[in-house]
Amino acid sequence: MNRNKIPDMDIPRRTLLQAAILAACIALGLPAPAAAASGPLRVVTTLPDLADVARRIGGDRVEVTSLTKGRENLHHVVARPSHLVALSRADVLVQVGLSLEMGFLPGLLENANNPKIRPGSPGFVSVSVGWSALNIPTVVSRKDGDVHPDGNPHLNLDPRGGRQIAERILAGLVAVDPEGQSAYETRAAQYRKELDAAEARWDAAAKDWSGKKIVVYHMEYDYLARRYGLEIVGTIETKPGIPPTPGHIAELVEKMKSAGSVVILTAPWSNSGEVEQIAKATGAQVVELPNQCGGIAGTDTWIGMQDLMHERLARAFGTAAPKR
Ligand SMILES: [Zn+2]
Known part of the structure; x- marks a missing residue:
């Protein structure tokens, strides 16, 4: 059901x-x-x-x-x-x-x-x-x-x-x-x-992103991760649509600590207490990305939304922003 x-x-x-x-x-x-x-x-x-x-x-x-x-x-x-x-x-x-x-x-x-x-x-x-x-x-x-x-x-x-x-x-x-x-x-x-x-400016901005490690709240950014070779260390949800349990969070925190530098990707709807808790426990940066147009200022168009996603990721990874 x-x-x-x-x-x-x-x-x-x-x-x-x-x-x-x-x-x-x-x-x-x-x-x-x-x-x-x-x-x-x-x-x-x-x-x-x-x-x-x-x-x-x-x-x-x-x-x-x-x-x-x-x-x-x-x-x-x-x-x-x-x-x-x-x-x-x-x-x-x-x-x-x-x-x-x-x-x-x-x-x-x-x-x-x-x-x-x-x-x-x-x-x-x-x-x-x-x-x-x-x-x-x-x-x-x-x-x-x-x-x-x-x-x-x-x-x-x-x-x-x-x-x-x-x-x-x-x-x-x-x-x-x-x-x-x-x-x-x-x-x-x-x-x-x-x-x-x-696409050319996004590819240029992402040219050094391969192997960068991320954790996502929900499996929303898998296509983006595949495109640039980002490594998904884990998801905060236990399964798509199933909120995290304390046990799952504890396991994820350990995984993140041994993985080294990890960026947490969250959408506006999922930027929750659990995200904050995991960021606090691991010292990981949290990056809020749109999951659709219009939810964050500057994302009224689809191209504008992708520009903003690439800009925020570039800032988190310490690489150059796309040149609009
Ligand atoms: Zn989904």
């Missing part, structure tokens, strides 16, 4: 939610979902990272809303009536996939009752399609937390993730709005050029 799954709603609750959507539309002066007006494509994304890239590629042909805002633990997003309103009016939904959104999106989709964004329809876009995931478990059990049953979904934190996200969103927008194809392709080509320049 997945402990994050929202229980299926019964009919009276569903009716209430649909009434709430209608009430919210009226209060906001918006047309009811069934009476969607023509105009820009309404794109809803699960993460702000996907929203940024969708805006870059969609330009004025799209109007984009993100369900999460930047500081959430993405495995514990709470479904809200405003999410339902957005989904019931959407022409396109962009998710990461790899079960990242399994705790909140399936229940919302069922209740939004919008055929345009149903899984399998052109308006349902998963940016992880074609991505080869790290950490695919051989056995998934409740004991393992089950939050990464399809492998590591945090591809938005890979310095090459922007390219993957852009290509999937481009394909999705073209499929839903073929008339916009050349506009989308032109904008995507411009974005690829920006990615080329950004």
Whole structure:
């Protein structure tokens, strides 16, 4: 059983939610979902990272809303009536996939009752399609937390993730709005050029990072670690989604002491008492990194978020910052 799954709603609750959507539309002066007006494509994304890239590629042909805002633990997003309103009016939904959104999106989709964004329809876009995931478990059990049953979904934190996200969103927008194809392709080509320049400065900044040792709270930075050859000494969670026990922390502290210089990577949601406790016991530096756009100042764009990640890591490792 997945402990994050929202229980299926019964009919009276569903009716209430649909009434709430209608009430919210009226209060906001918006047309009811069934009476969607023509105009820009309404794109809803699960993460702000996907929203940024969708805006870059969609330009004025799209109007984009993100369900999460930047500081959430993405495995514990709470479904809200405003999410339902957005989904019931959407022409396109962009998710990461790899079960990242399994705790909140399936229940919302069922209740939004919008055929345009149903899984399998052109308006349902998963940016992880074609991505080869790290950490695919051989056995998934409740004991393992089950939050990464399809492998590591945090591809938005890979310095090459922007390219993957852009290509999937481009394909999705073209499929839903073929008339916009050349506009989308032109904008995507411009974005690829920006990615080329950004990836080159990140690679240059990270050229001496191979073998640097890190501890992570949650397995969010594995793609980044793989990209640059960082050594993950351990995780503060006992398993993805399972908070640490005192025994696990004691073991990790010993491991860190014998490993030598280790930097602890944490996201805003996981920058907890345990992180402080481990840092105190080992003398390790703590670096807070974003786990999605928007949660930390200067991370409104995906490229800006990666710049900030590389700057903070360069400072922690004592190497030169990327030249923006
Ligand atoms: Zn995760």
